[in-house]
Amino acid sequence: xxxxxxxxxxxxxxxxxxxxxxxxxxxxxxxEFELVEAEDGFAALKKLDDCSGKIDLILLDWNMPGINxxxxxxxxxxNPSYQRIPVMMVTTESHKENxxxxxxxxxxxxxxxxxxxxxxxxxxxxxxxxGAI
Amino acid sequence: MGExxxxxxxxxxxxxxxxxxxxxxxxITLDWAQEENQPEHIxxxxxxxxxxxxxxxxxxxxxxxxxxxxxxxxxxxxxxxDSSEMTDRDLDDGIGELVNMVAGSVKTQLKGSEVAFQLxxxxxxxxxxxxxxxxxxxxxxxxxxAAQIQILLKIVYI
Numbered sequence: 001x002x003x004x005x006x007x008x009x010x011x012x013x014x015x016x017x018x019x020x021x022x023x024x025x026x027x028x029x030x031x032e033f034e035l036v037e038a039e040d041g042f043a044a045l046k047k048l049d050d051c052s053g054k055i056d057l058i059l060l061d062w063n064m065p066g067i068n069x070x071x072x073x074x075x076x077x078x079n080p081s082y083q084r085i086p087v088m089m090v091t092t093e094s095h096k097e098n099x100x101x102x103x104x105x106x107x108x109x110x111x112x113x114x115x116x117x118x119x120x121x122x123x124x125x126x127x128x129x130x131g132a133i
Numbered sequence: 134m135g136e137x138x139x140x141x142x143x144x145x146x147x148x149x150x151x152x153x154x155x156x157x158x159x160x161i162t163l164d165w166a167q168e169e170n171q172p173e174h175i176x177x178x179x180x181x182x183x184x185x186x187x188x189x190x191x192x193x194x195x196x197x198x199x200x201x202x203x204x205x206x207x208x209x210x211x212x213x214x215d216s217s218e219m220t221d222r223d224l225d226d227g228i229g230e231l232v233n234m235v236a237g238s239v240k241t242q243l244k245g246s247e248v249a250f251q252l253x254x255x256x257x258x259x260x261x262x263x264x265x266x267x268x269x270x271x272x273x274x275x276x277x278x279a280a281q282i283q284i285l286l287k288i289v290y291i
Contacts, residue, residue, distance in 0.1 A: 017233075019226040022212040063233075065254065092237025095244050113234045114157040
């Protein structure tokens with residue numbers, strides 16, 4: 001089972017689509033990661049507080065009702081308690097300008113929907129510095 | 134390029150984006166079955182329809198429509214959820230996510246062109262024989278098939 005330090009890997013998915021969250025849960029199961037699910041940006045920030053930021057990777061949608069993923073990314077990267085957590089944007093926003101904007105705000109990786117399960121698991125491992133599985 | 138050709142060109146961009154999305158996310162290869170400009174059809178009955186408004190110089194509404202069974206099969210392949218355990222919420226989110234990915238893909242392709250558009254959030258309705266009524270409406274319809282699955286793509290310019 002992949003581990004970092006003294007705890008199992010824990011990943012958070014932030015997406016208003018339950019279908020995408022379920023696909024990411026399938027990937028987490030394959031990788032034997034714990035998964036925290038948030039259906040919007042406010043829930044994500046609250047859950048980060050609830051678990052004291054003990055998250056190894058955040059998969060973040062861009063277009064969500066309420067606070068969008070870009071704003072969530074900015075809040076995470078401006079918070080000293082959470083800014084070390086790698087963030088991968090998982091979004092249909094595939095234009096170069098969006099990718100640059102996200103990277104400038106601190107996103108570590110960028111995944112464009114649609115994607116295959118293989119691409120998703122590979123990218124997750126890359127985000128964690130573990131290379132291909 | 135004439136208006137009819139332009140409508141067909143844009144329609145095919147959405148059609149290919151749909152095929153790419155479904156084969157990538159669900160492993161299902163959709164075949165083009167029918168294509169028509171200025172369709173007079175209404176949607177089939179008992180459908181679940183995902184919609185997004187495309188706001189730009191040529192404002193339009195994009196519709197993806199499928200039967201409950203067809204959509205359940207696609208969502209099953211996307212998520213691994215058994216189709217018999219699928220809830221209406223799963224189906225709504227499934228068609229909503231499909232329409233979101235299709236429109237998002239074409240939005241990127243057309244960015245910077247005279248037919249570029251912005252997107253609303255996707256929304257979904259279920260029901261029989263919905264009709265869009267506007268005297269000057271123009272549009273594009275294509276249907277796609279794979280085994281027991283049929284999905285309709287419709288663009289209505291408003």
